[in-house]
Amino acid sequence: MKKTRSHWSVPTIAYEGPGATNALAFRHYNPDELIDGKTMSAHMRFSIAYWHSFRGTGSDPFGPGTILRPWEKGTDAVSIAKVRMDAAFEFFQKIRAPFWCFHDRDIAPEGSTLAQSNKNLDAIVAHAKDLQKATGVKLLWGTANLFSNPRFMCGASTNPDAHVFAYAAAQVKQAIDVTKLLGGENYVFWGGREGYETLLNTNLKREQDHLAAFLHMAVDYAKSIGFKGQFLIEPKPKEPTKHQYDFDVASGIAFLRTYGLESHFKFNIETNHATLAGHTFQHEIEVAAAQNMLGSIDANAGDLLLGWDTDQFNTDVKELTLAMTSILRAGGLGSGGFNFDAKLRRPSIDADDLFHAHIGGMDAYALAFKLARKILADGKFESFVADRYASFDTGFGQDIEQRRIGFKELNKLVLGKLGEPKPKSGKQEYLENLLNTYLHD
Ligand code: XUL
Ligand code: CO
Numbered sequence: 001m002k003k004t005r006s007h008w009s010v011p012t013i014a015y016e017g018p019g020a021t022n023a024l025a026f027r028h029y030n031p032d033e034l035i036d037g038k039t040m041s042a043h044m045r046f047s048i049a050y051w052h053s054f055r056g057t058g059s060d061p062f063g064p065g066t067i068l069r070p071w072e073k074g075t076d077a078v079s080i081a082k083v084r085m086d087a088a089f090e091f092f093q094k095i096r097a098p099f100w101c102f103h104d105r106d107i108a109p110e111g112s113t114l115a116q117s118n119k120n121l122d123a124i125v126a127h128a129k130d131l132q133k134a135t136g137v138k139l140l141w142g143t144a145n146l147f148s149n150p151r152f153m154c155g156a157s158t159n160p161d162a163h164v165f166a167y168a169a170a171q172v173k174q175a176i177d178v179t180k181l182l183g184g185e186n187y188v189f190w191g192g193r194e195g196y197e198t199l200l201n202t203n204l205k206r207e208q209d210h211l212a213a214f215l216h217m218a219v220d221y222a223k224s225i226g227f228k229g230q231f232l233i234e235p236k237p238k239e240p241t242k243h244q245y246d247f248d249v250a251s252g253i254a255f256l257r258t259y260g261l262e263s264h265f266k267f268n269i270e271t272n273h274a275t276l277a278g279h280t281f282q283h284e285i286e287v288a289a290a291q292n293m294l295g296s297i298d299a300n301a302g303d304l305l306l307g308w309d310t311d312q313f314n315t316d317v318k319e320l321t322l323a324m325t326s327i328l329r330a331g332g333l334g335s336g337g338f339n340f341d342a343k344l345r346r347p348s349i350d351a352d353d354l355f356h357a358h359i360g361g362m363d364a365y366a367l368a369f370k371l372a373r374k375i376l377a378d379g380k381f382e383s384f385v386a387d388r389y390a391s392f393d394t395g396f397g398q399d400i401e402q403r404r405i406g407f408k409e410l411n412k413l414v415l416g417k418l419g420e421p422k423p424k425s426g427k428q429e430y431l432e433n434l435l436n437t438y439l440h441d
Contacts, residue, residue: 007071007087010355012094024355029366031096035373043369045337046362047099047140049298051106052311052343053354054088060346067349077109078120082127089131095358099140101188101339104175105148114167118174125178132182140186140337141232141268141296142179144172147192147240157214158194158207158245165210172214173221180227185335186296187227188268189215190234195241211245212259219264230335232268232295235284237277239309248277249287266295270341271319272302272309282322289330296336297327299361313342313361318439320368321375328372338365371438380434384427 015033016025031041057065071083085107092100104117108124111117132138146156146168154160156168179187194211196202219231233256235246246252249267256262267288274284288294301314314320327333340361344353375381391397396413399405 007090008094008351010094010352013096013355013359024352024359026096026359026366027363028370029096029359029362040366040369041096041098043332044362044365045099045140045333046097046365047101047337047339048088048092048095048097048358049339049341050088050100050102052341053091053358054084055106056343058344058346058349063346066346067344069351078123081108081120081124085124085127085131089135089137091354092137093135095355095362097137097358097362099138099337099339101139101141101143101341103143103145104171104178105145110149114170117171121174121178125181128182139179139182139184140339141188141229142175142182142184143188143190144168144175146171152193155193155195155207155241156191157211158191158196160201160203160207165214169214169217172218176218176222176227177225179229180225184229186230186232186268187222188232188234188296189218189246190236190268191244191246192236192239193241194246195238195244197242208245208255212255212261215261215265216259219261230295231265232336233265234268234270234273234298235277236270236273236309239276248274248279249284249293253287253291253293262291262293266293266336268296268298268336268339269294270298270300271314271323272300272311273298275302275304276307276309280322281319282326285323285326285330289326294327294330294333294336296333297323297338298341299338299365300340300342311341311343312345313340313357315360315364317364317367317371318435320364321371321439322435324365324368324372325375325381328369328376375435375438381431384431388424388426 010024014025015030016022016027018027020027029040029044031039033040035043056067058067059065069084069087071087072080074080088100104121107128108117108121111120146152151164151167152159155164157165159165159168176187191211196204196207222231233246233252235248235252236244237247238244245255249269252267253262256265269281269284269288271281274281285294299314301312301316301319303310303312340358342357342361344357348357392401396405396410
């Protein structure tokens with residue numbers, strides 16, 4: 001592949017250790033460091049989100065974009081898309097991220113017909129394949145944008161018009177095809193407009209049935225072409241739609257089980273979506289992990305003072321350490337990774353801001369990974385929790401867990417030798433202080 005000129009003045013980011021004074025260096029993420037025989041890069045599986053980092057302009061409902069990249073010029077949309085992609089892959093390498101993620105419409109311009117859109121996408125995907133080969137950067141997941149085009153204003157697979165359902169199916173078919181072509185390890189379904197604005201015009205049951213039919217078709221199609229990537233549902237309670245059907249992980253599990261889809265899907269959990277649903281990030285991870293359905297992470301953070309998806313880079317080491325303990329206890333993310341579904345603030349217009357943003361996110365996650373490993377190795381929380389439930393390990397407690405006992409027997413026990421239970425402290429404050437010793441000592 002011919003060597004193109006550099007699009008970034010920032011050099012490749014080096015690991016300089018916790019004492020580094022250079023702001024454009026890693027302090028905790030050392031991609032080549034071996035931990036348990038695996039590099040940090042392989043443990044973390046960081047991924048860059050194309051839509052925010054290469055299509056985000058800083059626009060908001062009150063004003064236009066503020067971020068202008070030098071390659072965004074010219075008149076032929078496909079040629080611009082190729083140069084943009086060159087700049088993107090150079091960034092992936094410089095920031096030392098082994099993966100990227102995209103929506104079909106992020107990488108290639110939409111045409112005036114589906115056939116034209118597919119043609120544009122095929123041309124850009126061929127370019128992406130070359131760039132992946134040349135750089136070694138891999139595809140964590142692909143997805144289809146079924147929410148921006150006005151045709152999807154009333155939903156895609158949950159649209160009241162079967163014609164729109166059919167269009168969405170055709171678009172996802174192509175998105176799965178190109179994800180397979182690029183060796184994507186997962187494929188994501190985020191139903192941004194799969195929900196409703198008002199029940200006055202909505203048949204909720206039919207819409208949920210249609211969403212399930214759509215996902216079954218996707219499963220069948222993937223099987224028919226031999227796509228082996230993991231399917232992931234990304235829950236979000238609202239925004240842009242008032243009520244979204246994939247509200248959170250728990251409702252997602254119920255939905256998948258109701259429609260016999262549970263063996264084909266895991267969850268892509270996004271921090272800001274968890275908090276919008278009124279949960280912590282760790283809660284969503286635990287709910288998915290409890291059912292062996294933890295798939296991947298969209299790494300970002302919201303602002304607790306704001307009620308919308310601010311998609312900020314997460315530098316909260318405490319939140320991430322808690323999340324990491326749950327992820328590691330669950331055995332990791334498998335084919336998933338940590339995808340920075342996060343964007344620069346509107347006034348962060350310099351090229352190096354994109355580097356600072358990702359360095360902060362990667363370092364916070366890498367530090368959290370190391371702290372979580374120490375917490376789990378020490379086992380203090382684990383043994384506290386094990387002790388707390390020890391009454392279920394033997395005797396009538398074990399009989400309860402193994403369903404060998406019922407109300408009648410328990411009634412007899414309590415009226416007889418057991419009597420009144422002795423209260424035991426939950427010791428929350430002690431445990432919070434213990435957690436702080438890992439974060440600050
Ligand atoms: C939107 C969001 C999406 C998905 C992919 O809130 O997170 O970008 O990650 O469609
Ligand atoms: Co996301």
